[in-house]
Amino acid sequence: MHTHVRLLCAVHYVVFFFLKRWEMSTRPLSLVSLILVLTAVGGSVWAAQGSGQAIPEASVAILAPVGIAAVVAAERRRRKLADLHSGVGIAYYTIKRLADLTLAVILLTISFPLFLLLAVAVRLDSRGPILFKRRVVGKHGGNFNMYKFRSMVEGAEDILWNNERLREEYRIAAKLKSDPRITRLGRFLRKTSLDELPQLLNVVLGNMTFVGPRPIANDEIELYGPDFERFKTVTPGITGLWQTCGRSETSYEKRVQMDMLYIDQRSILLDVWIMLSTIPAVLLKRGAM
Numbered sequence: 001m002h003t004h005v006r007l008l009c010a011v012h013y014v015v016f017f018f019l020k021r022w023e024m025s026t027r028p029l030s031l032v033s034l035i036l037v038l039t040a041v042g043g044s045v046w047a048a049q050g051s052g053q054a055i056p057e058a059s060v061a062i063l064a065p066v067g068i069a070a071v072v073a074a075e076r077r078r079r080k081l082a083d084l085h086s087g088v089g090i091a092y093y094t095i096k097r098l099a100d101l102t103l104a105v106i107l108l109t110i111s112f113p114l115f116l117l118l119a120v121a122v123r124l125d126s127r128g129p130i131l132f133k134r135r136v137v138g139k140h141g142g143n144f145n146m147y148k149f150r151s152m153v154e155g156a157e158d159i160l161w162n163n164e165r166l167r168e169e170y171r172i173a174a175k176l177k178s179d180p181r182i183t184r185l186g187r188f189l190r191k192t193s194l195d196e197l198p199q200l201l202n203v204v205l206g207n208m209t210f211v212g213p214r215p216i217a218n219d220e221i222e223l224y225g226p227d228f229e230r231f232k233t234v235t236p237g238i239t240g241l242w243q244t245c246g247r248s249e250t251s252y253e254k255r256v257q258m259d260m261l262y263i264d265q266r267s268i269l270l271d272v273w274i275m276l277s278t279i280p281a282v283l284l285k286r287g288a289m
Contacts, residue, residue: 095268100210104203111197118149118194125185128154131198136215141232144207146215147198151186152179193282199238211271212237213259223252227260234263244277 108115119130132152133145153159159181160166166180182190189195202208208215215236221228241258242250250258262270 092266092268096209096271097206100203103210104200108200108204111200114194115197118189118197121185122149122189126153126183134215134217136217136236137221137232138207138215139232139235143218144202146208147201149189149195149198151183151189151195152181153183156181196238203238207235209235209237211239211262211274213240213262214243214255224256227256230260230263234266239274239278241274244274244281 122130128150130150132148132150134148135143136146138144160170186195199208203210212235213231216224216231224231241262242255245258262274
């Protein structure tokens with residue numbers, strides 16, 4: 001086999017390896033490379049028969065990168081079109097982030113007096129910090145602190161893990177129907193969802209969005225099962241589909257199903273619909289604990 005044929009085959013396998021690393025489809029590459037190899041081999045046979053000149057090495061060196069570049073460009077375009085088709089292209093992420101920042105800053109400014117009032121009320125109601133920082137799982141599986149006004153007594157985690165009945169109930173449903181750890185003010189905050197007001201800070205920081213699957217703790221990953229891999233592909237949100245359909249009255253299995261449905265169907269229009277549906281759900285206290 002001539003030098004230029006060996007060169008082309010080597011280029012084929014090197015780029016094949018890197019495209020595998022990039023998780024790009026290698027079928028178009030294989031097809032183009034096969035055509036180039038057959039062309040080079042045909043040229044060699046033609047030259048051996050004295051019918052003309054074989055394809056020079058310089059031509060092969062040019063043809064191979066051009067063909068490979070065309071395949072890479074086509075694959076990138078295919079991925080971009082697939083993203084746009086599913087409603088999660090660059091435009092979606094850009095609009096969503098700008099809307100999150102704008103709305104979060106406006107709401108933080110308007111609610112600042114209420115924020116201070118609730119902070120004082122939490123401090124006077126019971127011992128402990130004003131804000132509760134819950135360690136949850138976000139996009140790409142990373143952990144971050146989700147902020148809430150504290151609605152439980154100090155040492156709530158110890159009370160849970162030292163009580164076998166409560167611990168078992170929490171293990172099954174990741175919530176307690178009658179939680180003895182909640183304070184008097186905490187019940188009001190949870191009924192009105194005002195305990196989640198500090199999550200506007202999470203939105204500004206970028207580790208949460210207004211609409212998305214609800215953040216989960218590390219001990220809930222098992223409940224998600226294989227769907228956790230899809231959960232990690234999006235930014236968790238303050239509200240979502242299951243919050244508009246019963247909130248705490250929704251079973252955990254149904255909650256996971258609705259989160260997956262949102263991930264598959266997400267779009268700007270769906271986000272707007274969920275935001276508008278959340279308002280009556282909160283005002284009417286549907287499913288609030």
